[in-house]
Amino acid sequence: MSELTTYFDNETGAKEVRQMTPNELKDLEETRISFAEEKAIRLAETEAKAAQKAALLDRLGITEEEAKLLLA
Numbered sequence: 001m002s003e004l005t006t007y008f009d010n011e012t013g014a015k016e017v018r019q020m021t022p023n024e025l026k027d028l029e030e031t032r033i034s035f036a037e038e039k040a041i042r043l044a045e046t047e048a049k050a051a052q053k054a055a056l057l058d059r060l061g062i063t064e065e066e067a068k069l070l071l072a
Helices: 022-060 064-071
Strands: 004-008 015-019
Touching: 022 064
Parallel strands: none
Antiparallel strands: 004 015
8 A cells, every 4th residue: 555645844835745654554544444443333323323213113103203293
């Protein structure tokens, strides 16, 4: 994997584009994995809440719209 990184010095205005070091590549990959794991967890939580809500509405025998009217 070959990634480029850009370093910008605000004081001098100098800009440098270079290949990432092996350590930078490792850190980047770890960050990508971490973000992907966090995204998967959030998605699973959202899906679980939606399933719980649907199950409750089904037990009550009402639609989501009817529940909104009751809670309004």
